[in-house]
Amino acid sequence: PQAAAAGFALPTQPAPKFHGVVKSWLEDLSARRTRGERVLIALSSLGKIERFSETLKDQGIPFTAVPEGEPATRSGDTAPEDASAPSLKIARGNLEEGVIFPDLGITLLAESDLFGGLVWGAPGRKDKSAISRFISDLSDLKTGDYVVHVDHGIGLYQGLKQIDVQGKRRDFMLLTYLDEAKLYVPLERLDLVEKYRSGTGEDGAKPTLDRLGSAAWARTKTRVKRALRDMTAELLKLYAERKMSGGAATGPDTPWQKEFEDAFEYEETPDQLKALEEIRKDLESPQPMDRLLCGDVGYGKTELAMRAAFKMVQDGRQVAVLAPTTVLAFQHFVTFRRRMAAFPVAIEMISRFRSAAEQKKIVADTAEGKVDILIGTHRLLSKDVNFKNPGLLVVDEEQRFGVAAKEKLKRLRANVDVLTMSATPIPRTLHMSLGGLRDLSVIETPPRGRLAIQTTVAAYTQKLIQAAILNEMQRQGQVYFVHNRVESIFSIAAMLQQLVPTARIGVGHGQMGERELERVMMKFVQNEYDVLVSTSIIENGLDIPRANTIIINRSDRFGLAELYQLRGRVGRSDRRAYAYLLIPEEDSLTPLARRRLAALKEFSDLGAGFRLAALDLELRGAGNILGAEQSGHLNAIGLDLYLKMLDEAAAEIKGLPSRPEVRTALNLGVDIRIPEQYISDEGQRLRMYKRISGLAATEARTELEAELTDRYGSLPPPVITLMDYALLKNRAEGLLIQSMDRKLDEVWVRFHPETPVRAESLTRFVRHHRGSILRPDGSLRFRMRSATADPIQEATSALQELQDAH
Numbered sequence: 001p002q003a004a005a006a007g008f009a010l011p012t013q014p015a016p017k018f019h020g021v022v023k024s025w026l027e028d029l030s031a032r033r034t035r036g037e038r039v040l041i042a043l044s045s046l047g048k049i050e051r052f053s054e055t056l057k058d059q060g061i062p063f064t065a066v067p068e069g070e071p072a073t074r075s076g077d078t079a080p081e082d083a084s085a086p087s088l089k090i091a092r093g094n095l096e097e098g099v100i101f102p103d104l105g106i107t108l109l110a111e112s113d114l115f116g117g118l119v120w121g122a123p124g125r126k127d128k129s130a131i132s133r134f135i136s137d138l139s140d141l142k143t144g145d146y147v148v149h150v151d152h153g154i155g156l157y158q159g160l161k162q163i164d165v166q167g168k169r170r171d172f173m174l175l176t177y178l179d180e181a182k183l184y185v186p187l188e189r190l191d192l193v194e195k196y197r198s199g200t201g202e203d204g205a206k207p208t209l210d211r212l213g214s215a216a217w218a219r220t221k222t223r224v225k226r227a228l229r230d231m232t233a234e235l236l237k238l239y240a241e242r243k244m245s246g247g248a249a250t251g252p253d254t255p256w257q258k259e260f261e262d263a264f265e266y267e268e269t270p271d272q273l274k275a276l277e278e279i280r281k282d283l284e285s286p287q288p289m290d291r292l293l294c295g296d297v298g299y300g301k302t303e304l305a306m307r308a309a310f311k312m313v314q315d316g317r318q319v320a321v322l323a324p325t326t327v328l329a330f331q332h333f334v335t336f337r338r339r340m341a342a343f344p345v346a347i348e349m350i351s352r353f354r355s356a357a358e359q360k361k362i363v364a365d366t367a368e369g370k371v372d373i374l375i376g377t378h379r380l381l382s383k384d385v386n387f388k389n390p391g392l393l394v395v396d397e398e399q400r401f402g403v404a405a406k407e408k409l410k411r412l413r414a415n416v417d418v419l420t421m422s423a424t425p426i427p428r429t430l431h432m433s434l435g436g437l438r439d440l441s442v443i444e445t446p447p448r449g450r451l452a453i454q455t456t457v458a459a460y461t462q463k464l465i466q467a468a469i470l471n472e473m474q475r476q477g478q479v480y481f482v483h484n485r486v487e488s489i490f491s492i493a494a495m496l497q498q499l500v501p502t503a504r505i506g507v508g509h510g511q512m513g514e515r516e517l518e519r520v521m522m523k524f525v526q527n528e529y530d531v532l533v534s535t536s537i538i539e540n541g542l543d544i545p546r547a548n549t550i551i552i553n554r555s556d557r558f559g560l561a562e563l564y565q566l567r568g569r570v571g572r573s574d575r576r577a578y579a580y581l582l583i584p585e586e587d588s589l590t591p592l593a594r595r596r597l598a599a600l601k602e603f604s605d606l607g608a609g610f611r612l613a614a615l616d617l618e619l620r621g622a623g624n625i626l627g628a629e630q631s632g633h634l635n636a637i638g639l640d641l642y643l644k645m646l647d648e649a650a651a652e653i654k655g656l657p658s659r660p661e662v663r664t665a666l667n668l669g670v671d672i673r674i675p676e677q678y679i680s681d682e683g684q685r686l687r688m689y690k691r692i693s694g695l696a697a698t699e700a701r702t703e704l705e706a707e708l709t710d711r712y713g714s715l716p717p718p719v720i721t722l723m724d725y726a727l728l729k730n731r732a733e734g735l736l737i738q739s740m741d742r743k744l745d746e747v748w749v750r751f752h753p754e755t756p757v758r759a760e761s762l763t764r765f766v767r768h769h770r771g772s773i774l775r776p777d778g779s780l781r782f783r784m785r786s787a788t789a790d791p792i793q794e795a796t797s798a799l800q801e802l803q804d805a806h
Helices: 002-006 022-034 046-058 111-115 187-192 216-244 255-262 270-283 301-314 326-339 356-367 403-412 427-434 462-474 486-499 514-525 536-540 560-567 591-602 609-620 623-637 639-653 682-693 698-712 717-734 759-768 791-805
Strands: 038-043 088-092 099-101 106-110 146-149 153-165 168-176 182-186 193-195 290-295 318-322 347-350 373-376 390-396 417-422 439-443 454-459 478-482 505-508 531-534 547-552 578-583 665-667 737-743 746-751 780-783
Touching: 022 038, 022 462, 038 046, 038 111, 046 088, 106 111, 153 182, 153 216, 153 682, 168 187, 182 187, 187 193, 187 682, 187 717, 193 639, 216 623, 216 639, 255 301, 270 290, 270 301, 270 417, 270 439, 290 301, 301 318, 301 326, 301 390, 301 417, 318 326, 326 347, 326 373, 326 514, 347 356, 462 478, 462 486, 462 547, 462 578, 478 536, 486 505, 486 531, 505 514, 531 536, 536 560, 547 560, 623 639, 665 717, 682 698, 682 717, 698 717, 717 737, 717 791, 737 791, 746 791, 759 780, 759 791
Parallel strands: 038 088, 038 106, 290 417, 290 439, 318 373, 318 390, 347 373, 390 417, 454 578, 478 531, 478 547, 505 531, 547 578, 665 737
Antiparallel strands: 099 106, 146 153, 146 193, 153 168, 168 182, 737 746, 746 780
């Protein structure tokens, strides 16, 4: 009774995800069977059970298929004593995702764990604009959340409502404003609504509600637009000065360049090839390159940097590669030398690992032009380091450099091409790229065979640590244990030695002498240690494919970008990697730490670095990036609308043609909705309305139709009509049409004064369509072929005709 009153705790861990990689699943199953654990797989149909059973038989794996209606596990079951006995069971059932019960030695796997989870950014996806990657999709919107309506300002989301309009049931989003004023937003117009996200970085920051119908919101937007225009103009002036200073274009690729690129041992991903083409164009242009290359750890950024460097050396100019740590500079030095060994390229490194005499000689050789590629840390920014003919500067992990270093960087980058590499770019860098002030290349496609890192956020227990280390050692792998307190790091290492007596443990931290630290790191690289206990010095560490488990102690004390970088130390091969983020009891965590850890867990899929950077922009806030005034502007309208307006301001300052903002009101009396029976979950339904409302091309529609059919079944007629509606709206807004209204068998079209549709096109249309009238106010009335004709198709045909004519 006493125990019952106290409650019963059963520890759980998330199940691993295998993304259809059978080899990884078999390895995991073998390790669990060896430990005497049991695995139960739930598959949704008998056909899938039969096909999966055949695969297991082919692999010679013993299993039991549980007959329907019989429980898969019974109380009193224990792990099989004989390791060869079937410890694997397959049963019919629907599980959204699996779970591990470590104390019971039971793993439940769902279909989605084995085969699901198409990788975000997989081949076949279409390019998105940099801005669109950051805009919220409303799927996590909850009643009471703040939202921003482009025309009416900040309100509160109060759920979905169904209302009869002209005899048709329609879905609306209910928003409330100041004094409980209500606004019903048709869900087909969700392109006008964003979730409110502040730029302060504070959790739960509450903005002021706007008054519906007042002019205050329009004034706020005008004020922000003016401020953004001033800011982008100033930044563009700086960049224009740099471009005016002029650079030198490299020549086209040489036969050696092709030979060098062909020697790459892996197959390039689509994103790598696209980024390579963008870099090549930049280098061959007379304007200096300033490109941010953003991609997850191990996604091939260094390979692209080496190709750019090799191309520059072919052109007879020198390259500087700047890294934030001695260890990372050494890694680049080794990698560059290995890749360019077959070519006459002089590569040197200047860092703490070099003696004073060695550094002096390297500096002299660089000034004389004898060094083609110089790799180094902050030492590279010293006044005594001069290049005879500099051409390219590669900056790795820009966010790791301080303000003073960045000021020196400005001097170094004055007239040269600059390529900045980052897995999680700092918000300021990102902000400038989003505004179109820096060119941006994103690598989201994972290398072939790469698996997502299995991330577990768990309370600190010695049992979990012991199991994680033993599991990795069992498959001949290595473990990082990150403990960010130098004063207690050796006692942690001693505790780990007690937990796993057979482990060879090394300790590394930033207060060690350079030589000693290098010795520890190199021993770990050469597999002389099983576990490396270190501070976050390994954040930008060596590339060790054998190290595939990382345990981060007190992970709540790290920033999001730092956690992401640390986790990126593992998962650099085709083996499943594990990251354990250890925390104290959850109720002692700050709200910000909770959000960070939840984000890292959520974004454990491949290629998520860019989205994490977006969240970092939100969590860390823009106040320290843009200054207090800009931060105030951002908070006044929310992050999403701010980013859209930033995009528009940058385009305007660059002299790109601007158009009046027109949002077409379509009232055609058709059934446009996503039935609840089709998508029952409100969050998913909202998300789909949001995506459909943003459709702009037939190709995007075809892709979305395929996705909907795959997930929810054949499209109901109202959803097909909703997609037709979205494409018509997009076309109408392109022609600056203010409204289209159906009245019986007629459609009335009202144009904006600045519409690109010419008067002669309208006159020709009226001549060809009997019953059409062009009114003195410039509006057009045309008759449909019949009262039963599809008004959306009729309106689309009419606009197509007007568009072709103009």
